[in-house]
Amino acid sequence: MKFDFIIIGQGLAGTLLAHDLIEANKTIAIIDVHITSAASPVAAGLINPVSMKRCIPSYNSYLYYPRAISRYRQIEKKIDSSFLKEKPILRVFSNDKVKNDWQTKYSNTNMDYYISRFYSKNKFSFLNNPHGSAEIHLSSQIDINKFLQSSRNFFKKNTVFLEERFDFSLFDVDQAIYKKLRSDNFIFCEGFRVKDNPYFNWLPIKPNKGELMTIRIPTIKCFDKVISQGVYIVPLDNYNYLVGSTYNHKDLTDGPTAQGKASLKDKLSDILSVGYEVVSCVSGIRPTVKDRKPLVGLHPIHSKIAVFNGLGTRGALQGPYLSDNFSKFLTTQSKNTQNAENQRITSFFDGKKSQFNS
Numbered sequence: 001m002k003f004d005f006i007i008i009g010q011g012l013a014g015t016l017l018a019h020d021l022i023e024a025n026k027t028i029a030i031i032d033v034h035i036t037s038a039a040s041p042v043a044a045g046l047i048n049p050v051s052m053k054r055c056i057p058s059y060n061s062y063l064y065y066p067r068a069i070s071r072y073r074q075i076e077k078k079i080d081s082s083f084l085k086e087k088p089i090l091r092v093f094s095n096d097k098v099k100n101d102w103q104t105k106y107s108n109t110n111m112d113y114y115i116s117r118f119y120s121k122n123k124f125s126f127l128n129n130p131h132g133s134a135e136i137h138l139s140s141q142i143d144i145n146k147f148l149q150s151s152r153n154f155f156k157k158n159t160v161f162l163e164e165r166f167d168f169s170l171f172d173v174d175q176a177i178y179k180k181l182r183s184d185n186f187i188f189c190e191g192f193r194v195k196d197n198p199y200f201n202w203l204p205i206k207p208n209k210g211e212l213m214t215i216r217i218p219t220i221k222c223f224d225k226v227i228s229q230g231v232y233i234v235p236l237d238n239y240n241y242l243v244g245s246t247y248n249h250k251d252l253t254d255g256p257t258a259q260g261k262a263s264l265k266d267k268l269s270d271i272l273s274v275g276y277e278v279v280s281c282v283s284g285i286r287p288t289v290k291d292r293k294p295l296v297g298l299h300p301i302h303s304k305i306a307v308f309n310g311l312g313t314r315g316a317l318q319g320p321y322l323s324d325n326f327s328k329f330l331t332t333q334s335k336n337t338q339n340a341e342n343q344r345i346t347s348f349f350d351g352k353k354s355q356f357n358s
């Protein structure tokens, strides 16, 4: 069987790219099996265009945010699902210096585009907020798990979908054949598992484990904002909230840990002034890169394989824009045309080669 594209990995990256390629009238096959610690199924899915620490727009968010919202809405319609919600963020100030910084930026820079209002101290009785807070209205959340599941159902009806682990020992990279599947374009979207990929394991992915917990706050049925102060508290449904996340480059074990839970509870105790119970804990590993930029492009030597990875901590925000660009590159341009992303990939490959030679 010959396909225009074969995608390995149906996390956020593979799902977005598959939708784009199908819409470009390409035939695709997808190979995916749930492998422990994948990032997308557990991610909080916040689409936040503002850096909470520095009160500035996050990198390229003026491009990424509108594209993300319009793209998820289009896909919702296409596959008849609903997974995107607008959710303002309440940035709770930990001290007056942070508050003053936010107020100065609101008055002197274009941050009034993102910030809709400030709240006085102790406005919310269930929060410790003696220094007040600000509301970022331009922010949303995607239920990534639902997005993946409903897309998977769509792909199963409209493409070839193999639920299995891609076995590199059965892959002929020169002939571009995997078992009985052929394609001139194998696109690897394996998240942090790219470290097991013999053709791309030199990419500078620095896996970053994140833990989240679902809590129940019996006194708050549904607060309509995401709360942010050190961690996020994201409203889910009746009395349930998602709390996260931790960041850990050293412990890459599967599954949540007692330390992760303790760290989240510790941060919660700074914010919440009411009781709660822990319902469940989960963890996943983000495919992060030190310079926080994605890794998208063709293999420098093997022209029939490519990678879409490195979505890092903001995959939901930047994924749709990057996928759109990459699918256009893959479907409309000559593969010999070097673009900036490919040059970036090649530079890491060359760097690795010179390390081997020295």
Ligand SMILES: Cc1cc2nc3c(=O)[nH]c(=O)nc-3n(C[C@H](O)[C@H](O)[C@H](O)COP(=O)(O)OP(=O)(O)OC[C@H]3O[C@@H](n4cnc5c(N)ncnc54)[C@H](O)[C@@H]3O)c2cc1C
Pocket: 008, 009, 010, 011, 012, 013, 014, 031, 032, 033, 034, 035, 036, 037, 038, 039, 040, 041, 042, 043, 044, 045, 046, 047, 164, 165, 166, 167, 189, 190, 191, 192, 193, 194, 209, 210, 211, 212, 244, 245, 246, 283, 284, 285, 286, 287, 308, 309, 310, 311, 312, 313, 314, 315, 316, 317
């Ligand atoms: C705790 C946590 C919270 C997060 N919160 C947010 C957030 O609020 N907002 C945000 O934008 N981002 C968030 N992220 C980051 C976001 O999850 C990632 O940027 C994004 O999900 C990465 O998607 P991916 O498709 O590259 O990788 P993954 O989601 O890891 O997907 C890779 C897929 O490939 C499959 N796979 C791998 N190897 C093989 C193989 N050999 N054969 C077959 N299948 C294979 C895996 O099973 C998986 O299905 C969070 C991440 C974590 C861990």
